[in-house]
Amino acid sequence: MFKGVLIEKDPQNYTATVKDLDDSVLMDGDTLVSVAYSTLNYKDALAITGKSPVVRKFPLIPGIDLAGSVISCTSGKFKAGDQVLLNGFGVGEIHCGGLAQKAQLNSDWLIALPKALSAKQAMAIGTAGYTAMLCIMALQKHGVMPNCGEILVTGANGGVGSYAIAILAKLGYNVVAATGRVAEAEYLKALGASEIIDRHTLSEPGRALAKERWAGVIDSVGSHTLVNACASTKYGGIVAACGLAQGMDLPGSVAPFILRGITLAGIDSVMRPVKDRTEAWDRLAKLLDSKTLEDVATEIGLAQVCDTAQHLLDGKVRGRIVVNVNQL
Template sequence: MFKGILIEKDDQGYRATLQSIDESVLNAGDTTVSVSYSTINYKDALAITGKSPVVRTFPMIPGIDLVGTIEQCDSGKFKPGDKVLLNGFGVGESHCGGLAQKARLNSEWLIPLPTAFSDRQAMTIGTAGYTAMLSVIALEKQGVTPEKGEILVTGANGGVGSFAITILAKLGYTVVASTGRPEQADYLNKLGAKEVIDRSTLSSPGRPLAKERWAGAIDSVGSHTLANICASTQYGGVVTACGLAQGLDFPASVAPFILRGVTLVGIDSVMRPLADRVEAWKRLAEILGQTEFEDICTDISLSEVVEVADKLLAGQVQGRVVVDVNR
């Protein structure tokens, strides 16, 4: 038996509770991991609250991120005692995830924990920081350099936004942060944002083309916000899309793409090939120092997960939430 959050759906309804869980609940896999830390991402909060049909099978342990120590690995890829981490691959949706003290996984989903990071630091980064890094790499590969101009980051107070600002600023980019919580501008400025704008300037229906401003953008919001970003991106600029906090829709026109040569790059973190994952984590280890983590991270225990999930969806959580599953 081990402690964890278990999501159940039956005649009594949909519920997520902290329980003692039997190992028989775990899915098949060739590797068993003793989990040390997990996180709460936006997708985890949707799964825990049931506000979106994230979970595919029941019962389910949520948690799309985890870090821990190998207990057993039948594939031979890892040996007992190795430190590993996981982001995505349907874990927490169709395969039991990281918000528990134990996980059974497929070894090809795991990568070694970079030696630069502690377990806790790796989960402070988690899928949010890893997605932000994938987005920055996409801008770089499309030729967006610091000299090209301002980079917009939306959803700036969230996990992806916080890390995107930090990474871009450390690489020398001029970052403009868009947020629905302008009263927290000091936090965003401390991360490296040169300017903070209210998300309302982007979130309403806009024109097919607007005044050119952004050399690039990292958007975790979608909907009208993404459409307006594309409409105001410079000629040849690049926009990365990695989230849907405002909505799944994209009410835009082709004008920015055929008249200004704007490039829209989709960022998927869930099924990303192993080589891309390793590259992203290598870059994170090179870029991030030890001081960034305390500014971005809040620590909680498993007993606080369900309450914090509601707060995250309500926009009341700043930065990253790291879950010590053994506390």
Template sequence: MFKGILIEKDDGGYRAALTDISEDSLPEGDVTLDVSYSTLNYKDGLAITGASPVVRSFPMVPGVDLVGTVQDSRDPEFKVGDQVLLNGWGVGEVHWGGLAQKARLQGRWLIPLPSAFTPAQAMAIGTAGYTAMLSVIALEKHGVTPDKGEILVTGANGGVGSFAIALLARLGYAVVASTGRVAESDYLKQLGAAEIIDRATLSEPGRPLAKERWAGAIDSVGSHTLANICASTRYRGTVAACGLAQGMEFPGSVAPFILRGVTLAGIDSVNRPREDRLEAWARLASDLDQSLLPLISHEIGLSEVLEVAPQILAGKVRGRVVVNLAR
């Protein structure tokens, strides 16, 4: 038996509970792990509270990230004792995820834990940092270099936003951070933001084209915010879209794309090919200032997950939540 968060839906309703789970209940997979750390992401908050139909099969263990040690393996890539890392691949949605002390997964979903990071550090980064790195790489591949101008980062106090600011600033970009919590400007400036703006300046319906400002942007908000960003992106700039906190609709115009040659780059972190994952984590090892991790993240125990999940959805949690499965 091991402890984990289990979500169930039946005639009694939708509920999540910390409970004892039998190892015999683990789903199919060719690698079994002892999980040491996981995370609590926005998507996990949706799954645990039932605020959105994230979970597509029941019962379900949430948790889109995990680090663990191989207990048993039928995949030749991994042997007993290896430390491995997982982000995405539908775990916590269609396959049991990381918020339990054991996991059974497909070996092709795993990558080795980078030697630059401890398990706790890797989860402080997690899907948020990995997604931010994928977004930065997308800007680079579309020719957005530091000399081109300001880069906007929305959802700046969240996990993706925090890492995007830290990475871009270290790479020499001038970063403007958009947030609904302007009172936390000091935190964003510590990460490297040069300017802070209120998210309200972007979140309402706007014009098809606005004054050019951004050389590029990393947006985790979507909806009117994304449309307004595109409308004010400079000629041949690039916007990396990686989230939908405001909504999944795109109430915008084709004008920025046709008249200014703006690129809208979609960032999928869930089903990303292995080589992209390895590249992103290698870049995180070289480009992330690890001294910022205690500022961006904090640790809780498995027993605190159910209490913290709704706080994430309410926007009351700054940065990253690391879950220690031993607590």
């Protein structure tokens, strides 16, 4: 038996509770992992609360991230005791995920935990930090370097935003953070933001073209915020879009694309090839120090997951939530 969060659904009820589980709840996979830490992401919160149809198979253990040690692997890719991590690949959506003490997974979904990181540190980074790194890699491949100008980060108090600011600042970029919680300005400045702007300056309908300001943008918000970010991106700049906290719609104009030649780069972290994952995680391990990880992450136990999921959706969570699955 092992403990985990289980989401169940019938015609009348949708529930997420911490339960004692046995191996029969686990799904097919060639690798059995003893999970040490998981995380609570925005997508996990949607799954746990049922606010969005993230989960497509029931019953299901949520959790799109996990880190732990291999118990057994029949594919030969890993051996017992190997430290591994996982982000995405439908885990926590259509396959039982990381918010439990065990996970049965496909070895092709796993990568080796970078030696410089502990399981807890890797989950302090999680999908949020990994996605932020993919966004930064997109900016750099487009040629946006620190001397090109300001970088806008929206949803700055969230996990992706927090890590994007910290990593960009470490790399020497001038970062402007957009947030709805301007009272958190000191936290964002401590991460490396040079200026804080109120998200309401971006979240309402705006002009098709605004004054050019941003050399690049990392947006985890979507909707009008993404449209306004595009409208104020400099000629030839790039906007990396990775989230939809405001909405999935894109109520904008083609003007920034055909008149200023900007690029809108979609950043998918779920099905990203292993080569890109490995590059991103190797860079994260080198760039993020233990103090940054401690500043950004808060640790909770399994018993706190369901309540914290609602707090996250209510905008009451700052930074990252790390879940110690062996602590209640």
